[in-house]
Amino acid sequence: MDELEHRRVYGTDHDDPHPGPRDGHSYRELVGGPLDGLLVDVTGWSQEQLDEGALLITEIGQHGPGGRTEYSPREGSSELWDWRGDLP
Structure with missing residues (x-):
């Protein structure tokens, strides 16, 4: 079973019955x-x-x-994005 299958996707509602990744998406x-x-x-x-x-x-x-948080690719890993800080 894919390790990401049980993870929640940013932007899904907390009460979404299927908040995880969907087939065919990156x-x-x-x-x-x-x-x-x-x-x-x-x-x-x-x-x-x-x-x-x-x-x-x-x-x-x-x-x-309304605030924002910045994430950018981790050097050497295209799959992980590291937190860089928060902005108003």
């Missing part, structure tokens, strides 16, 4: 920070977007509701 695992352990669906992202990472909206970061 994901990156978030490491550290307020979204640690979640997966981000990067299906259809360009290589440039994948190289940049993402600013993700979160209510549980340093700046509260």
Whole structure:
């Protein structure tokens, strides 16, 4: 069984009966920070977007509701994105 199968995907509702990854999609695992352990669906992202990472909206970061948290690819691992900090 795939180790990511039981993980929750960023952006799914807490009451979603199937919050995990879906077949045919590509994901990156978030490491550290307020979204640690979640997966981000990067299906259809360009290589440039994948190289940049993402600013993700979160209510549980340093700046509260509406704040963003930054994740970018870990050097040497295309599957893991490390937390870089929170932004208002």
